[in-house]
Every structure is written in structure tokens, then in C-alpha cells.
Amino acid sequence: MSQTALTVVMPAYNEEEAIEGVVTDWMHKLDALAIDYQLRLYDDGSRDRTLTIAQHLASTIDRLLVIGHSNRGHGPTILRGYHEAKSEWIFQTDSDGEIGSEPFAELWHHRQDFDLLLGVRQGRQAPWVRRLMTATARGTTRLLLGPRTGGRPQMPGEVIRDANVPYRLMRRERLVPLLGLIPPDTFAPNVAISGLAMAAGLRIHQHPVPSLLRAGGQPSLRHTKLLRAAARSWFETAAIAWHFYRRR
Numbered sequence: 001m002s003q004t005a006l007t008v009v010m011p012a013y014n015e016e017e018a019i020e021g022v023v024t025d026w027m028h029k030l031d032a033l034a035i036d037y038q039l040r041l042y043d044d045g046s047r048d049r050t051l052t053i054a055q056h057l058a059s060t061i062d063r064l065l066v067i068g069h070s071n072r073g074h075g076p077t078i079l080r081g082y083h084e085a086k087s088e089w090i091f092q093t094d095s096d097g098e099i100g101s102e103p104f105a106e107l108w109h110h111r112q113d114f115d116l117l118l119g120v121r122q123g124r125q126a127p128w129v130r131r132l133m134t135a136t137a138r139g140t141t142r143l144l145l146g147p148r149t150g151g152r153p154q155m156p157g158e159v160i161r162d163a164n165v166p167y168r169l170m171r172r173e174r175l176v177p178l179l180g181l182i183p184p185d186t187f188a189p190n191v192a193i194s195g196l197a198m199a200a201g202l203r204i205h206q207h208p209v210p211s212l213l214r215a216g217g218q219p220s221l222r223h224t225k226l227l228r229a230a231a232r233s234w235f236e237t238a239a240i241a242w243h244f245y246r247r248r
Contacts, residue, residue, distance in 0.1 A: 003086070003087060003088055004036055004037065004038055004086070004087040004088070005035055005036040005037060005087060005088055005089060006030070006035050006036070006037040006038075006087050006088070006089045006090075006091060006108075007037065007038050007039075007040060007081075007085035007086070007087040007089070007090050007091070008026065008030070008037060008038070008039040008040065008091050008092075008093065009040055009042070009078055009081030009082060009085060009090060009091070009092045009093075010022075010023070010026075010039060010040070010041045010042070010081075010092075010093055010094065010095050011041075011042050011044055011074055011077040011078050011081070011094065011095065012041055012042065012043050012044065012046065012050050012051075012054065012095040013043070013044045013045070013046050013050070013071070013074070014046050014047060014048050014050060015046070015048075015050050015095045015096060016046075016048040016049040016050045016053060018095065018096055018097050019041075019050050019053050019054055019095055020053055020057060021097065022095050022096070022097045023039065023041065023054065023057055023064065023095070024057075025097075025100065025101050026039060026093070026101045027039060027061065027063065027064065028101075029101035029102070029104060029105070030063075030101075030104075033104075033105060033108060035108070037063060037087075038063055038064075038065060038087070039063060039064050039065070040065050040067060040081055040084070040085065041054050041058075041064065041065070041066045041067070041095070042067050042068075042069070042077045042078075042080060042081055043066065043067070043068040043069070044069065044071055044072055044073070044074070044077045045068075045069065045070045045071030045072070051066070051068050054066045072185075073185075073187065074188075075185075075186050075187045075188055075189050075190075076184055076185055076186070078092055078189065078190070079179070079182065079184055079186065079189050080184075082170075082175065082179055082189075083179065085172065086172075087172060088171070088172055088173075089111060089169060089170065089171060089172065090169075090170045090172050090175060091104070091107075091168065091169045091170070092166060092167070092168050092170075092190070093166055093167050094166040097212065098211055098212055099119060099121065099165075099166070099167045099209050099210070099211060099212065100210070100212060103119060103167075103207065103208075103209040103210070104169075106207050107119070107169045107205070107207060108169065110205050110207075111169060111171075113203065113205070114171075114202075114203045114204060114205040115170070115171045115174040115197070115202040115203045115204070116168065116169070116170055116171070116174070116175075116193075116194075116197045116202050116203070116204050116205070117168065117169040117170075117204075117205040117206075117207070118160060118162060118165055118167065118168050118169075118194070118204065118205070118206050118207070119162065119165050119167030119168070119206075119207060119208070119209035120161050120162045120165065120206050120207065120208050120209065121162055121165060121167075121209060121210075121211040122208045122209065122210055122211060123210055123211055141160060141163045141191060141194050141195035141198065141237065144195055144237055144238055144241040145195030145196060145198055145199040145237075145241050145244070146159055146195070146198050146199075159198065160194045160195075160197070160198060160204065160206065161206060162206075163190070163191050163194035163195065164188055164190050164191045164194070164233075165190070166190065167209055168190065168193075170193075174197075174200075174202055175193070177200075178192075178193055178196045178197065178200065179193075181196065181240050181243050181244055181247075182240060183236075186236050186240075187229055187232050187233050187236060188229070188233040188236070188237075191233055191237055192236070192237050192240045195237060195240075195241065196240070196244060199241070199244060199245075200244075
């Protein structure tokens, strides 16, 4: 049995208004690109009809697999998806429609020359606290795992501009060793993966992607919780960085 080329990991939480349109849009795009793929949608304990709608879609679409579990949070959910994906490439995107499927073709086209291909959100109309979190994630990865860290020599990786972006195409054989450093309950594993990719010298490609309004639903974290989450992410990434350099 040949290896699937691509696994799409899509977490979902209370997205009943958006989920059908987002999933359908992505599957049309991937079909148009003639990719051998599976879309794995992970429902993170939604309290609305998200899981029911997704399961109905999956009953008629062979390439869609829906997995439901009790609420764990976005980070642990996507980590589960990364560990369970067995394809050559893994792509993660969210189910809220904030970044559409159109820019994906550019990442897929350039994949053979890189190990990690990232979207960089443009025109983002997010609250100030979410933009602050993006800036904090960028600073965290650069400080702890970036080109210059604590007097260490220049690293080969470039600085990632949108470290926590939920729009990333990853070569599985280069991702798996990094996952071994990330605890399963990590709040923002994409931040850690971005930093580890820089520190490990992975070949990184960054491409601008338009940030759209949410297709439906509400953000799961409010301002106060977002600020606490940013602090938690910093400490978790610091611990991961310490373990990374300890192994070298």
C-alpha cells in the first residue's frame, strides 16, 4: 500500500456555522490539485452541532475522516493529528475559514525544496490582544530558538515571521523528531515547532496569505485568557528549547 501524499489536520470547536463550507472548500481545492490526501477533522468536544455536521459529510466523502474527543484544547488536538498522520506531508489549518484554501497551491508547488512551508497572515483584522500574541510568539521563537540565542553561533534557519500561524505544510520525516520534544498537553505547539525548525536548520519557506473574517463561530479564548495563554506559551517554549539544546 503506497503512502498517502498529504494529511490535512483540521481541529474544530463550536464551528457549526462554518464547518460544512470550510471542509467543502478545502476538499474541492485539494481535488483540483489532484493530490492523494486525507482530511482528518478533529472535533475538540464541541458543544454545538459541529461534530454531527462533520460526521454527516464524512458519510458521503471517502477522503474525510472525522475524529471526536473530549475537550483538550487546540494545541493537544493538533498534536494528536500530527502524531496520527502517516503521510509524506502534513498540513494544518483551522476550521474557522480565516485563511482560505486558495494560497495552498503556492505552498504545495514549492514543497520539494523545503521542509516547512508557512503562511504569513496579511491584513489580519484581529483584536489587538491576538495581534500581540502573534508578535509575542515571533519574539519568543527568535529569542529562545532563533538565529542568535544566548551567544550561540549563527543558526542556519531564517526568522519565522508568523510563528503560530495555523497554515503550515510540514515534511513528516523532519517533523517527527521535533514532536518528540513537545509534551502532549502543550498549549501552542506550533510556536515550538516554528522555533525548533529554525534551531534545527530546516529549510523554511514563507508565503503571504490573506487573513479573512471568521466564517462563523466565536474565538474560544477571551482577552484575559489570551494573555495568560501567551505567558504559558512562553514558559512552555522555553522548557522545550532547554531540552533541545541539552540534547545537542
